[in-house]
Amino acid sequence: MKPNQNKLLKLIINGIFFIISFLALFPIISLFISSFRPSSILMREGISLTFDPSTLNLDNYLYIFTEGGVYWQWYTNSLIISLLVIVLSLFFSSMVGYALAVYDFRGRNFFFILVLFIIMIPFEIMMLPLYQMMISFQLINSYTAVILPMIVAPIAVFFFRQYALGLPRELMDSARIDGATEYGIFFRIMMPLMLPSFAAMAILQGLGSWNNFLWPLIVLRSNDMFTLPIGLATLLTPYGNNYDLLIAGSVMTILPILVLFIFFQRYFVEGLTVGGVKG
Amino acid sequence: MTSTSANAKKDPVNGAQASKPRRRKQPEGPKSNRNKGPNQPNKVLRFFNSKKVAPYIFIAPFIISFLVLTLYPAIQAIIMSFQSILPGQVNFIGLENYERITNPTFYKALTNTTIYVILTVAILVAFPILLSVFLNSRLVKYKTFFRASLFIPALASVIVSGMVFRLMFGETDTAAANQFLGWFGIGPLEWRYERWSAMFLMVFLTSWRWMGVNILYYLAALQNIPKELYEAADIDGATPIQKFLFVTLPFLKPITIFVTTISIINGFRMFEESFVFWESGSPGNIGLTVVGYLYQQGIQQNDMGFGAAVGVVLMLIIFVISFIQLILTGAFKRGDE
Numbered sequence: 001m002k003p004n005q006n007k008l009l010k011l012i013i014n015g016i017f018f019i020i021s022f023l024a025l026f027p028i029i030s031l032f033i034s035s036f037r038p039s040s041i042l043m044r045e046g047i048s049l050t051f052d053p054s055t056l057n058l059d060n061y062l063y064i065f066t067e068g069g070v071y072w073q074w075y076t077n078s079l080i081i082s083l084l085v086i087v088l089s090l091f092f093s094s095m096v097g098y099a100l101a102v103y104d105f106r107g108r109n110f111f112f113i114l115v116l117f118i119i120m121i122p123f124e125i126m127m128l129p130l131y132q133m134m135i136s137f138q139l140i141n142s143y144t145a146v147i148l149p150m151i152v153a154p155i156a157v158f159f160f161r162q163y164a165l166g167l168p169r170e171l172m173d174s175a176r177i178d179g180a181t182e183y184g185i186f187f188r189i190m191m192p193l194m195l196p197s198f199a200a201m202a203i204l205q206g207l208g209s210w211n212n213f214l215w216p217l218i219v220l221r222s223n224d225m226f227t228l229p230i231g232l233a234t235l236l237t238p239y240g241n242n243y244d245l246l247i248a249g250s251v252m253t254i255l256p257i258l259v260l261f262i263f264f265q266r267y268f269v270e271g272l273t274v275g276g277v278k279g
Numbered sequence: 280m281t282s283t284s285a286n287a288k289k290d291p292v293n294g295a296q297a298s299k300p301r302r303r304k305q306p307e308g309p310k311s312n313r314n315k316g317p318n319q320p321n322k323v324l325r326f327f328n329s330k331k332v333a334p335y336i337f338i339a340p341f342i343i344s345f346l347v348l349t350l351y352p353a354i355q356a357i358i359m360s361f362q363s364i365l366p367g368q369v370n371f372i373g374l375e376n377y378e379r380i381t382n383p384t385f386y387k388a389l390t391n392t393t394i395y396v397i398l399t400v401a402i403l404v405a406f407p408i409l410l411s412v413f414l415n416s417r418l419v420k421y422k423t424f425f426r427a428s429l430f431i432p433a434l435a436s437v438i439v440s441g442m443v444f445r446l447m448f449g450e451t452d453t454a455a456a457n458q459f460l461g462w463f464g465i466g467p468l469e470w471r472y473e474r475w476s477a478m479f480l481m482v483f484l485t486s487w488r489w490m491g492v493n494i495l496y497y498l499a500a501l502q503n504i505p506k507e508l509y510e511a512a513d514i515d516g517a518t519p520i521q522k523f524l525f526v527t528l529p530f531l532k533p534i535t536i537f538v539t540t541i542s543i544i545n546g547f548r549m550f551e552e553s554f555v556f557w558e559s560g561s562p563g564n565i566g567l568t569v570v571g572y573l574y575q576q577g578i579q580q581n582d583m584g585f586g587a588a589v590g591v592v593l594m595l596i597i598f599v600i601s602f603i604q605l606i607l608t609g610a611f612k613r614g615d616e
Contacts, residue, residue: 013418020410021428024491027443028431030455034446046449049458092340099337103330111338118349122548122597124570125590126352128577129359133352152344182333211436213551214570218578229438236442236558250439257434265427272433273495 028254035060035251039243060248071249073224074231078210081146081227085209086202089153093201094194096152097160098186102169112161118154127218134219145219146227150209156201159274163197164190199264204271207257228253359587376588385589387564388572391478395568396546398482403493403542404535406486411497412527426498429491437488441555444484445471471556477565481552493538500534501527536608540601547597550574569593 139145235246447455448470457467550570577586
């Protein structure tokens with residue numbers, strides 16, 4: 001009697017989870033399917049639950065690869081900005097986090113609390129003065145303007161600090177005896193040891209910058225400087241006849257991330273759960 | 280001379296060791312002032328390489344970025360909120376910006392945002408707790424698949440996922456949501472043009488994106504509950520529900536405080552989820568948020584002083600709520616222990 005009841009319960013719960021998983025994946029799946037449907041129908045009817053399989057074709061992709069020049073410009077911009085953000089923010093944030101973890105110096109606790117405090121301050125509050133600053137430095141419509149506020153990421157500093165706390169400090173002393181400088185110790189010995197933490201932060205920062213919206217929307221002005229989210233958002237007009245670019249472009253935007261996710265699932269999970277940073 | 284310059288070249292690489300032979304050399308007497316040349320940078324190097332100075336150089340990027348990109352803009356935002364800022368003409372106007380904030384549009388934005396925060400916090404705490412408890416139990420198979428598929432929505436940007444939602448919740452009876460309702464005989468809804476459904480769209484989009492991430496937070500917290508507690512509860516004859524209420528839930532309190540805090544902060548910062556559905560403006564401002572209002576006034580209307588005042592009010596709201604929440608949940612008490 002009881003095992004049977006248990007089996008039924010299991011069946012129901014697993015069934016519920018299948019439904020929930022389906023709901024979670026449904027928008028992504030329907031995005032993929034819709035990208036093979038005629039954009040004119042999509043614009044008129046929206047994404048439907050039912051569709052005529054005979055209408056599926058590759059037109060949207062043909063269009064994006066032949067005439068989607070501006071789209072690939074956005075793609076390049078997003079790639080460059082994301083790569084720069086990853087490299088710069090990981091470099092600086094790891095330095096700061098490392099120092100906060102391994103050195104005893106005056107103000108260490110103060111700076112650590114400051115890092116935690118800054119995580120809590122919403123960026124939107126600093127936005128207008130930063131925007132003014134970018135105007136006065138004539139950085140509007142440049143990569144620099146987009147990247148600058150992301151260079152030292154407090155959340156990454158926090159993560160690196162936690163990770164560096166576990167580094168073997170004896171290594172530092174023996175390296176000093178061998179005549180290594182403090183900077184040599186960091187770059188040649190400790191940074192390689194911290195590499196596992198870099199993967200998670202690269203994903204956090206990369207994804208954050210790939211999907212970043214409000215700040216680039218403010219500082220980027222011309223169509224050829226837009227990043228992917230900004231560019232795609234300009235196609236979101238009800239009168240637009242650009243739905244072919246919009247839908248195929250959206251697929252091409254999330255496809256590389258999904259592929260990376262399949263291979264580096266662990267680091268995605270680590271990176272995105274470090275502190276609930278907006279993706 | 281040659282040996283000195285060789286030493287100087289070596290110094291940046293292994294300073295500490297190289298400095299020792301140098302000290303021994305000095306009593307031999309530098310014959311000319313030229314010897315002091317390479318000596319000077321060596322002192323500088325030793326200074327920068329000392330254990331007292333190095334940490335400050337390591338954290339210098341943070342200090343600079345904090346001063347230039349956080350502290351200065353934060354102070355400037357407060358100053359700007361007392362100014363009227365026109366091109367080439369900045370005047371202090373006292374509290375005028377704050378007086379202007381008390382207008383129906385801002386109240387609407389604040390009401391919308393508050394309702395949105397309450398709904399998303401409730402949904403993004405309650406459901407992840409329930410789902411993660413089941414995912415952690417022996418009842419569920421294919422855990423990895425469920426976890427991964429619930430996590431995937433967090434990877435897509437708000438713009439891409441919002442665009443898909445917009446097409447699924449279109450006004451026509453052929454759009455997915457209306458099609459579904461049609462099967463139950465409910466007529467096509469104009470999702471983006473009614474107050475309740477506008478809120479529903481924003482809350483649903485956010486809940487859909489963050490559910491998986493929050494489930495992972497709770498799963499991690501569940502791993503930390505000692506198994507012996509459940510065994511002890513079993514011996515005492517506790518029902519599964521009692522075990523959940525009296526063993527599981529108390530252990531989930533810290534992570535719940537964390538999830539609630541970030542959900543509140545992110546909720547008050549919400550902008551994109553509204554922008555993707557209505558771009559510049561929603562009918563009757565049914566989708567307007569506080570940050571949306573800040574963007575509209577500060578950037579689009581170029582009324583930066585007023586926009587800054589909206590930002591300051593937003594900052595105060597977030598601080599007060601976080602503070603109250605931390606006191607209520609006893610987070611400060613734990614810190615003292």
